[in-house]
Amino acid sequence: MTADGAVPALAAEGVTLTYDREPVFESLSLAIGEGQVTTLVGANGSGKSTLLKAFGRLLAPRAGQVSLSGRRLSTMPTRQIARQLAILPQKPLTPPATTVRELVSRGRHPHQAWLRPWTGRDAAAVEAALEATGLAGLAERDASTLSGGQMQRAWIALVLAQETPLALLDEPTTFLDLAHQLEVLGLVRRVNQERGTTVLMVLHDLWLAGRFSDRLIVLAGGRVVADGTPWEVLTPATLREAFGLEAEVMPDPVTGTPLVVPAAGSGAGGPPRPGRL
Ligand SMILES: Nc1ncnc2c1ncn2[C@@H]1O[C@H](COP(=O)(O)OP(=O)(O)OP(=O)(O)O)[C@@H](O)[C@H]1O
Ligand SMILES: [Mg+2]
Numbered sequence: 001m002t003a004d005g006a007v008p009a010l011a012a013e014g015v016t017l018t019y020d021r022e023p024v025f026e027s028l029s030l031a032i033g034e035g036q037v038t039t040l041v042g043a044n045g046s047g048k049s050t051l052l053k054a055f056g057r058l059l060a061p062r063a064g065q066v067s068l069s070g071r072r073l074s075t076m077p078t079r080q081i082a083r084q085l086a087i088l089p090q091k092p093l094t095p096p097a098t099t100v101r102e103l104v105s106r107g108r109h110p111h112q113a114w115l116r117p118w119t120g121r122d123a124a125a126v127e128a129a130l131e132a133t134g135l136a137g138l139a140e141r142d143a144s145t146l147s148g149g150q151m152q153r154a155w156i157a158l159v160l161a162q163e164t165p166l167a168l169l170d171e172p173t174t175f176l177d178l179a180h181q182l183e184v185l186g187l188v189r190r191v192n193q194e195r196g197t198t199v200l201m202v203l204h205d206l207w208l209a210g211r212f213s214d215r216l217i218v219l220a221g222g223r224v225v226a227d228g229t230p231w232e233v234l235t236p237a238t239l240r241e242a243f244g245l246e247a248e249v250m251p252d253p254v255t256g257t258p259l260v261v262p263a264a265g266s267g268a269g270g271p272p273r274p275g276r277l
């Protein structure tokens with residue numbers, strides 16, 4: 001249960017996650033509230049993808065339980081999970097000889113049944129997802145020929161077409177130029193607000209994480225080192241602990257959300273010297 005007594009959208013209770021050697025997390029408990037945009041941040045290798053995979057049942061916990069709206073994930077049929085939860089992994093594999101529309105249509109598979117193969121509702125969801133991600137003009141292209149950023153948008157379209165109450169997105173802005181990063185995260189926010197979709201995502205860019213999240217969870221050393229609103233979490237002390245980064249935090253002049261500015265000498269280098277380009 002969350003602090004207000006509601007059943008969380010996702011909960012990990014005493015979860016140990018391991019591949020084959022040292023556990024990445026041991027006895028971790030964490031609840032993700034319904035209707036929120038929650039973002040996991042942390043250094044490379046801090047376990048963000050591992051945790052997301054456990055929430056999406058792509059990785060079974062060695063100990064403990066993961067539950068989805070109060071039901072144990074391990075007891076739920078795959079199709080039922082896929083109707084409730086869409087997951088965009090960090091490194092999705094593009095199936096060969098698939099058009100963009102076919103790829104996005106895969107998001108409708110969990111909604112289909114033996115006597116109900118494909119309906120107007122499925123087609124409308126696919127077209128809306130292509131439109132929302134700016135891919136309508138590329139729908140007939142072989143997905144393997146897309147640029148990195150176009151491909152990333154196609155995966156996001158697949159998640160949108162799935163129309164699940166929960167979306168898990170591992171670095172959804174990978175490969176995107178800044179304008180498209182803002183567009184995709186704006187879209188994620190809109191879907192959260194309009195459909196009430198609960199979003200759990202991983203982002204590296206702390207500025208974007210602060211701008212588009214209700215809650216940030218910082219992972220380091222196999223545990224949660226900070227958890228709260230962007231302003232509660234993005235403090236110089238946490239940035240030092242989680243990233244070894246000396247930084248100042250100031251209000252973003254446009255949105256008032258926290259803006260992390262690395263200090264001089266923190267590995268960021270100085271400004272380029274004139275005439276040296
Ligand atoms: N398939 C795997 N087999 C063995 N070890 C793994 C596997 N995947 C991840 N790990 C290890 O688990 C730890 C956590 O990895 P994870 O991918 O969750 O980190 P991350 O926070 O997502 O990092 P990044 O920011 O680089 O994506 C790392 O030490 C990593 O080497
Ligand atoms: Mg990762």
